[in-house]
Amino acid sequence: MILAGVVTTLLGFVLAVLSLAITPSAGGRLAIVLAGLALSLTGIMGVLNRAYLKNAIWRK
């Protein structure tokens, strides 16, 4: 689960950088970068943090 979160977060960054090669238009790059950012945030908040919450100290 932690590994999945790390990979997802990193993929968001990779997508944002790829926007530089995918299209020269500012609008196109903007959309791709935002998608990459959303992917990274999902990785942090939706996957990685959830993995830690499963074993959180207050659940014990």
Added chain:
Amino acid sequence: MKKLIFTTMLAASLGLAQGTMSQPAGTPAAITANDVKNVEIPKPAARLSGDPDGSLTGNASDIVVSDPKKGLTIGDALNQIGQNRIALDFMWTLVTGFLVMFMQAGFAVVETGLCRAKNANHTMMMNFMVYGAGMLAYWLIGFAIQMGGAGGVANLGGTAPLNAEWTFNLFGKPFGLFGHHAMFLTQGGGYDVGVMVLFLFQMVFMDTALTIVTGSAAERWKFAAFLVSSFIMGAITYPLFANWAWGGGWLANLGANFGLGKGYVDFAGSGVVHAVGGLTALAVAMIVGPRIGKYTREGRPNAIVGHDIVLVLTGCFILAFGWFGFNPGSTLGASGNGNLRIGAIAVNTMLAGMAGGFGAMFYMWLRYGKPDASMSGNGLLAGLVAITAPCAFVNSICAVIIGLVAGVLVCLSVEFVDRKLKVDDPVGAISVHGANGLWGVISVGLFADGKSNFGGSWNGVNGSVRGLFYGDAGQLVAQLIGVATLVGLVFTFSFCVNWIVDKVIGQRVSAKSELEGLDLPEMGQLGYPEFELKARPVAAE
């Protein structure tokens, strides 16, 4: 033309522009070697009775001559003018750097005040030793990674030895990754007066980023783990991103290589310093986990209040004072190259801080019925964090808007982190520095008005920085790529480093130590030995 300007400056500095010349006003006169020889200087005897109005002190006789036999020459005078400019820039950068260094004291008392009394020694000690741990790491290798390939910094006289950047090609363009000159301030020509000034200024910035993390992990972070984590952050994590943004790396060149505005623009470090610190704080806080008693078994948050609001607000004032070094000092000079912008930068800084304080205070007042003191302080800091990147490129109205948004954003973010993410951040560092650092980076891409002019270009692209609202959508894209790098790469790197530290050393203290308070188990001494500390049940929200 250059000669004309030089001669005019020379005439003005030697006091020849008026009185001794008969040229019509506005017509500069060329100065000859003869003029220089015949400059009137006060007789030494005139100084014997003192100089109460200062009219005799500081004149042509104070110019250092290269050959006493020849006396004063035009070359001597020009060299003196050049050195005066660099000296002014050195003084400016050093003094503002000293102000930034003092921010460590501000962070220390803010964080200690927001923690419980039983952890006062431990929290202060983390803030104290992060200064040394970070500095050691940065001196050894961090500075070389960050600035070793930055190229010449004209304001500091060139810094010529910083010319080694490791790059690779991607999409047909060079991507600078890290520098490798000036390790230990010796290797690769690092023993240089300009490099020393740059090191001092960049070092205190780096330490600001490191001390952000101690707040989010306070009251349960093992001291040994803190030292190792901080060392790695000062040696690698921070310098890498700082290289990409400030050291001639790939983010700074998004404009030159891909036509995205002026490349990633982060004047004083909303992203480089605060978002790097805030996102690392998030990674560490997730790994360390919440304090005992912070959440109920159902996951409802409890408010664990700090022990001294006086310390908190005093610390906020210290930080606001230090920010006058942080932002205006980031010009790295006070003379030439558009550096007189320092006045606007200082005013934007104070306005955004004020707006942030008001934004948070009114938000809390409207939502909870009271103007919360600690959140008002955090609002001030949020406004300052947010204006750090755009301070040199926006007008005062936009500075207030940026600060106001930051003040509200910090409150919303604290609630989100606390209630939705269930990440325990005792001082709100993730929200103040992480969320608002990112907001500051984005705000450059929105509000930069194209009025600043630092030598006619930025990041090697001609023209002034303009955001989306002033006609350059590409700038916003460059800023967002910076944000995506911070969130996607810097966070991931910090997380992996601290995950390894957790597995090797263990990041969290024992439950027994945590309940007792970390002062005795971790530091061997109480912060307040003469006080009787009584446990008080935490209040459920």
